[in-house]
Structure formats: structure tokens, C-alpha cells
Amino acid sequence: MSTSKLIFDIETVGADFDSFDETSQESLTRWIKKESENDEEYRAALKGLKEELGFSPLTAEIVVIGTLDFEKNQGGIYFQAPGENIGDFTEEGIKFKQMTEKEMLEYFWKEIAPKYQEFVSFSGRQFDGPFMMIRSACHGIRPTKNLSESRYFYQQRTCVHTDLADQLSFQGNLRKKGSLHMWSRLFGIKSPKEDGVNGDDVAEMFKNKKYLEIAKYNAGDLRATKELYEKWISYLNL
Numbered sequence: 682m683s684t685s686k687l688i689f690d691i692e693t694v695g696a697d698f699d700s701f702d703e704t705s706q707e708s709l710t711r712w713i714k715k716e717s718e719n720d721e722e723y724r725a726a727l728k729g730l731k732e733e734l735g736f737s738p739l740t741a742e743i744v745v746i747g748t749l750d751f752e753k754n755q756g757g758i759y760f761q762a763p764g765e766n767i768g769d770f771t772e773e774g775i776k777f778k779q780m781t782e783k784e785m786l787e788y789f790w791k792e793i794a795p796k797y798q799e800f801v802s803f804s805g806r807q808f809d810g811p812f813m814m815i816r817s818a819c820h821g822i823r824p825t826k827n828l829s830e831s832r833y834f835y836q837q838r839t840c841v842h843t844d845l846a847d848q849l850s851f852q853g854n855l856r857k858k859g860s861l862h863m864w865s866r867l868f869g870i871k872s873p874k875e876d877g878v879n880g881d882d883v884a885e886m887f888k889n890k891k892y893l894e895i896a897k898y899n900a901g902d903l904r905a906t907k908e909l910y911e912k913w914i915s916y917l918n919l
Contacts, residue, residue, distance in 0.1 A: 687797040690902045691809045692745035692895055694887045695734025736886055738815035744887055746785045748793055749907060758900055759785035762892035775900050783820040790825045799841045803861045803909050806844035845909055870908045873901025874909040
């Protein structure tokens with residue numbers, strides 16, 4: 682008997698480096714100070730560090746959680762838009778709803794996740810899942826599923842999570858893993874990056890209050906992941 686499957690994806694934004702206290706800044710820059718041979722190298726390394734703050738739940742927050750029911754092809758995009766009052770709307774089967782980070786995490790774990798036993802993502806086991814779980818704990822929210830269990834299905838206990846980055850690389854055996862964009866390109870799937878936006882742009886877009894553009898970019902990621910999952914099911918799930 683088939684079970685409902687949920688595709689999910691998040692977008693994150695790092696905090697302003699200058700907002701951290703002196704001890705935290707020292708902790709973040711300790712290694713680049715040791716490894717930089719001169720001021721020029723240090724400045725370049727510091728720039729890179731600031732650009733990567735969005736990759737850690739210790740220094741970033743979630744600004745979008747996107748979900749898509751695989752069978753129904755319907756879902757929801759829950760997004761932050763500080764200072765704005767954007768009404769709910771639906772576009773191509775996906776409902777868009779403004780929420781705070783805490784609200785979207787509470788809604789995901791209490792209302793969405795319990796309905797599903799199978800989850801699909803691209804790098805979700807390594808990034809999206811643990812990021813969501815840690816940020817939930819930060820808000821005093823207990824996750825209802827462990828989305829960061831083993832890449833091997835037989836070792837997963839709380840749910841089945843198909844991370845396509847794992848599966849398409851044959852659990853790491855493929856030498857180069859490839860991005861969602863490159864896998865989409867290979868299989869003739871429309872990549873959201875084709876519209877001129879990628880994950881590295883999200884922080885600047887958020888700073889410029891392009892909240893709906895980020896949310897719709899996330900919707901593109903969900904659809905590309907769905908089509909890529911269909912390719913994997915049809916040809917590579919052996």
C-alpha cells in the first residue's frame with residue numbers, strides 16, 4: 682500500500698556578523714585568523730565567512746519552509762516577511778502564508794509532518810532536516826520526525842526520508858555529487874536557477890524585502906525536486 686509523500690525545502694538567512702557579541706565573533710573567526718598569512722587573506726576569508734553564516738542554525742534562521750504533497754501536487758509555502766502584512770494566496774496549487782520562524786516550525790511539526798511517513802528532499806538529510814530540528818529546539822519546539830537519520834533506508838526509524846542528493850550519488854559512491862540545478866539540467870527539468878535566482882541570492886533578497894520572490898523561488902525548488910524524484914523512482918530506484 683502506498684503512503685503519502687511530502688517534498689520539503691527551506692531557505693535560510695544568516696545574521697549580520699556585527700550583531701554578534703565579541704566572544705561569538707572571536708569564536709567564528711579563530712580559525713581564519715590562524716590560517717591567514719596576511720591582512721589581505723584575512724579580509725577575504727572574513728568576507729567568505731560572513732557569506733556562509735546562513736548555512737548554520739547557530740548563526741542563521743529559516744525564512745521559508747516549503748512543502749509539496751507528491752501525489753496531490755499541492756502544498757504550502759510558509760515565509761517570513763518582517764514588517765509586512767501579506768495576505769494568504771494560492772498559486773498553481775501551492776498556498777502562500779506569511780509566518781514567523783517559530784510559527785512555521787510549529788505548524789510544520791504539529792499539522793503537516795504527522796500526516797506523512799515518507800519525506801523527499803534534495804540534501805534535506807544533511808541540511809534542511811537538521812537545520813529545522815535545531816531551530817525548533819531553539820524555540821522550545823520538539824520535532825515529531827527525525828529528518829536527519831541514516832542515508833540508508835533500513836536504518837531509518839521515525840520515517841522514510843529519501844534524500845535525492847544521497848540516492849543519486851549512490852550513497853556517496855559517485856565521485857561528484859552535483860547540485861539540484863545540475864541534476865535538473867541532466868534530466869531536462871526546469872531549474873529555478875534558470876530564472877536568475879539561486880540560494881546564494883536569498884540573503885541579499887531578504888535584506889531588500891523581496892520576500893515573495895524568495896517564497897516563489899522555493900516553490901520552484903519543490904517542483905524541480907518532485908520531477909527529479911519521479912526520474913529516480915522510474916529509472917534508478919533498484
